[in-house]
Amino acid sequence: MDLNRIAADHLHLAVTGMTVVFAALTLIAVFIYSLPRVLAVIDGMFPTAPAEQPAANDEDERAAAIGFALHHHRTQSTR
Amino acid sequence: MENFRDFFQTTGFATISLGNVAMIVIGITFITLAIRKHYEPLLLVPIGMGIIVGNIPFSKDMQLGVDNQGAILVEDGQVLTETIKNSEGSESWMLNPLVSLFTGSVGDAEEGDDDASAMESERVRSRSGSVLGYLYFGVSHGIFPPLIFLGIGAMTDFSTMLSNPRLVLLGAAAQIGVFLTFLGALSLDFTAAQAGAVGIIGGADGPTAIFLSAKLAPDLLGAIAIAAYSYMALVPVIQPPIMKLLTTQSERKIRMKPPREVSRAERIVFPIAAFLICTLLAPGALVLIGMLFFGNLLKECGVTDRLAQSARTSMIDIVTILLGFSVGASTAARNFLQPESLLIFGLGATAFAVATGGGVLFAKGMNLFLKEKINPLVGAAGVSAVPDSARVVEMVGLEEDPENHLLMHAMAPNVAGVLGSAVAAGILWSALTN
16 A cells, blocks of 8 residues: 555545535535425415315215214114 | 367366356355345345356357457448457457447348448448347446436435435535545555546445446456445445444434425425536536436326336336346456455445444534434445445444334435435546546
């Protein structure tokens, strides 16, 4: 191992490379920090229409009511 | 009897070397480790089998090895092919896709194809390559690694990183392994381009290592790829002692706040914005990062589920098989069993250890300034062996506190490490090719 083989250019490349990697990922981190705020501002400027709730299916409601009535009847009768 | 003797001379029994036998044993060891110890079986089984295949000796007249990528020579006119030196130093011809496009096929025709309008009256002589040579084309020309990145992007959830952006910096800190190993390789008499290719092993990312060495040091590609994948498989063995050495028991017990929920809009905007940031800073990372974030966009946009599904399942599996097998097959003893390979393995281990230590120590350094402390173990996941190093963090964390799950937190520096190593590769490529 001979450290004299490492030229000044190579050292510069290593330092610059590490700096650029940090710069790229720091910029990404800053962007991620600011992203929810930016999206909130955009949402405020262009509010999206609230999604329509799908109308409850009559069949489902009926089945739920029958299920509840049966359950109620059974628990009452076993007491 | 003479016929039998002649035939015997063509068999592998007559020509096999001790080096071939050693490599076959290494291939069998890889397969054994994958099956018995479950060390990266998806990689080690194809690589191990490839090593065995690549070390069966054959007659030089038979076009069977990865070196035989076919050749086309245009005579009596403009020469459209370029020569390369193969591993034995003799001249061989490298397939130029432009020529094969003109001639339409690769065969043993002595005369040019009359229908090939581009060639007109020029005589074209071509020689077909071997199957392994054609498979290896995807490795030697850096085609497979970006396709792997596409699949990785389609299966990666960046939510944990988006919910805790400060952990992104740990992915950068671990890249210290790349650049210190670059300097170490220079001091061991590697050329600058070779040192760059060796250094990227510290990124702990097999596809990135293959991509960069195909560009900077094709002659070392086999050794670098095998070293990178071997150390990735050995993450559960290499990392824990370093993590424990650099942290105290109380540090390993630090509990971190659960990650917040990330909106769909954030997950869609992120790949495009992060791609722009990374590639504007390091254009050399364009292909790898581009494919990674393209895959992620397919996953997150919600309207290309079929494409994302194909990228993260069938496509990445097929490419992994081809890449692993052909990289393994490129390790013929005469190329691989060189003193340089041993140095590369030594430097690779150092790179991995330095990268792990760099991440852990940087996390400890961050804790000096943070109110909400980071468990320094997650710094070790800054090496981009996804998801193995994150799993190792979880495992070591659970040893200290069985209720402290660090996996989700460790995934953030882990995917940041993928970005960091791709950016580092881009920087080394653009700096060392100029």
